[in-house]
Every structure is written in structure tokens, then in C-alpha cells.
Amino acid sequence: MIELVAKSPAEGLLPKTIGTLTLSEVTPTIHSIAPLKGARLKDFPDVGKSAPYKGGTLIWSARGQYMLLDAPTPKIKAAITDQSDAWTSVTLTGDRAQALLARLCPLDTAKMAPGDVARSLIGHMSAIIIRQDAGFQIMVFRAFARTLVHEMTDAMTALAARQNIPDTSGL
């Protein structure tokens, strides 16, 4: 009998702490919810927002699409798919998380308040970026786990190195 081993997308790669920042993997259950025409979206978040939902979090994730994290799916008129194994999810915490993202993402993440959600890029990868109280949660497609960890830890190393160089610019 073959015994299959379940592995998380970033297994063996994380957590990593470099300088003031820590990158960790999280493994929420994820359901994509695409409401059909006429569905009643009670308690659903606005564009770019998230909301607590039945003990988990419901996030806006694209036009006409939501991702439900760590909660049972609602009974509404919607196309619902289990995508728990389809995404790599990481959290970035610590001082200067925004400076780190400025190197990888075209958004000004300093303008995001806790609970805000954006669909944008990390490097060349399409990503879901969620502002949390203690930092950011970032989700990319599962196949990009190694690339995400590589890009982010590279930028963390560069950011940490810069912190040790005295600023002589006079600005």
C-alpha cells in the first residue's frame, strides 16, 4: 500500500527570520465563493475589504469572487470550490514590513488599514494581500511557493543589509 504524505506548500522552507522581519507559513482552509446573479450577500465585505464570518474570515478577492478562510461555507446561490490546497499562504510580521513590500509590490501598502484586502503583484506573481493587525498575509498560487519564499527572503536579506549602512545622503 502506498502511503501518501500531505505536505503544506512551503513545507521545509519556512519560517524564516531575517533582520526585523519574520516570514511564516499559514494553512487556512480556503473556499472560493463566486455568487450567482441574485444571491443575497448578507455580511459580505465590500471591494477591498474583509469581514469576520462564522469564526473565520471572508475576504473580497476579485470581481464577483470571495475567499472564505477557516469557516464553514454559507448556503447561498454561489459557485463554491474548496481551494485549501491551491494556495500558498504566508504571514509577514515585524518592523518595516511595508518597506519590504515596497521592494516587491506596486501598491502603497502603508495606506492599507487592518482588514483591507488588495489583489496585486508580488514580483511577477498575482497575489492576494491582506493587511492584518500584526503585519500582512500574502497568498499566491500553490505552485509559486518556492518562488514566493525566494523573492521575499531575498528582499528581506537586502533590507536587513541596508539597515547596517550609515545614511550619508544628507536627505
Added chain:
Amino acid sequence: MRINCPLCGERDRREFYYMGAADYLDRPAEGDLDGIHKYLHIRENPAGVTRDLWHHEAGCSSWLVIERNTSTHEIHSVTLASEVAK
């Protein structure tokens, strides 16, 4: 260049992909061969105001109609294609 997506707000150009002339929203009637020929192949190439379709590919995935000026690079308006094609 920045594009002000009606859903996401002002975003960097690299999040968007150009999808061709906004003419694609006006489908010709079935059987109108001349209309289909024009729809597929005949395009204006103005030095001035033009209307394109763009896709917010790395963002909310909306299709957008963008009116812009090819001479000045000004963007005059950004509208959800679903609003235009209603």
C-alpha cells in the same frame, strides 16, 4: 502610467493588460459579413483620443473601457466594460 480602476483605485500599469480596441464590444449582427470583417480587421489608428479595452489582470480581473489620448498619454476615463456593454 497609472490607471484608476473603478473597483481597485489607482494602480500601476503593470497590473493591466491591453486587450484591443473597444470596438470589440459592438458585435455585428449574425450573417453581416461586411460587419464581421470590419469588427475583426478594420481599426482606426488615431493620433488623439482612442478607446481601448484593458484587463485588470493582476488586480480585480475586471475588463475596462479606457478613453485615452495617444498623443499626450492622458487618460480621460476608465469605465467597467460591464457598464458600457449593458
